[in-house]
Amino acid sequence: MTSQPAGQTPAAIRIENLRKSFQAGTGSREPHYIIKDIDLTIKGGEFFILLGPSGCGKSTLLNMIAGFIGKTEGRIALGDNEIERPGSERAMVFQQADASLFPWLTVRENVEFGLRMKKVPKARRKEVSDRYIALVGLAGHENKFPKELSGGMKQRVQLARVLANDPAILLMDEPFGALDAMTRRTMQKELIRIWQETKKTVIFVTHDIQEAILLGQRIGIMSVGPSSRITDLYDIPLAYPRDLSDPNVLDLLSTIESHFDE
Numbered sequence: 001m002t003s004q005p006a007g008q009t010p011a012a013i014r015i016e017n018l019r020k021s022f023q024a025g026t027g028s029r030e031p032h033y034i035i036k037d038i039d040l041t042i043k044g045g046e047f048f049i050l051l052g053p054s055g056c057g058k059s060t061l062l063n064m065i066a067g068f069i070g071k072t073e074g075r076i077a078l079g080d081n082e083i084e085r086p087g088s089e090r091a092m093v094f095q096q097a098d099a100s101l102f103p104w105l106t107v108r109e110n111v112e113f114g115l116r117m118k119k120v121p122k123a124r125r126k127e128v129s130d131r132y133i134a135l136v137g138l139a140g141h142e143n144k145f146p147k148e149l150s151g152g153m154k155q156r157v158q159l160a161r162v163l164a165n166d167p168a169i170l171l172m173d174e175p176f177g178a179l180d181a182m183t184r185r186t187m188q189k190e191l192i193r194i195w196q197e198t199k200k201t202v203i204f205v206t207h208d209i210q211e212a213i214l215l216g217q218r219i220g221i222m223s224v225g226p227s228s229r230i231t232d233l234y235d236i237p238l239a240y241p242r243d244l245s246d247p248n249v250l251d252l253l254s255t256i257e258s259h260f261d262e
């Protein structure tokens with residue numbers, strides 16, 4: 001599978017009867033499912049949020065979509081192709097940028113890393129890295145090393161590096177979870193801007209209800225594990241940028257919060 005031609009909407013991701021157990025299926029006892037019976041279609045170009053309490057299986061589901069780990073039963077497909085391994089059309093953004101950046105490479109070299117692996121010529125690499133470094137607001141910092149950057153700046157480098165490879169689908173696992181509140185808000189706004197500009201599918205994991213409502217077109221709520229499922233889907237038909245003082249946002253916040261009080 002390759003990324004979709006420029007300008008086209010990515011294919012939908014269809015998840016059917018998905019189950020995941022980390023135990024080997026031995027004996028006659030029912031396996032201990034972390035995730036059980038997830039059915040979900042994420043439209044191409046959608047900004048979809050997976051929201052749920054700690055330990056319910058959000059990262060496990062995202063890792064299966066990434067193809068990093070296998071499923072136990074069921075199907076995950078991108079368009080007509082079943083997902084069975086990682087692919088260049090899907091890219092993961094992790095919570096800890098440190099783990100994904102090369103400390104011995106500059107900002108520009110980190111952003112260009114995937115392009116260099118693909119043997120993209122130097123002039124084209126510079127063009128692409130210039131674009132994404134500017135898009136994430138890091139122009140002027142190209143020659144710095146990760147140790148010279150703040151946590152928020154490192155997270156931007158991670159995002160620019162992923163975007164430079166032009167995946168159709170961004171899988172984001174609590175990417176702003178380690179940032180202070182102000183940086184987090186800035187990054188949320190920039191992510192919406194980038195998503196609107198690039199038309200990628202975004203699947204964004206969080207356990208923060210406010211973040212979910214500020215960012216998502218649709219929110220899938222996962223139940224407490226084990227045997228976690230997606231119990232509710234909320235459409236968020238509000239324009240961007242969203243504001244926590246908007247009465248519509250506050251209404252949704254209390255609806256979704258009450259869901260977790262039950």
Ligand SMILES: Nc1ncnc2c1ncn2[C@@H]1O[C@H](COP(=O)(O)OP(=O)(O)OP(=O)(O)O)[C@@H](O)[C@H]1O
Pocket residue numbers: 022034052053054055056057058059060061207225
């Ligand atoms: N490799 C593994 N082997 C065994 N159990 C695992 C493995 N990976 C995850 N689990 C278990 O699966 C469950 C779901 O974990 P997961 O990390 O997917 O949850 P999460 O919703 O992303 O949590 P958090 O919000 O705290 O990151 C947890 O009980 C976890 O202990």
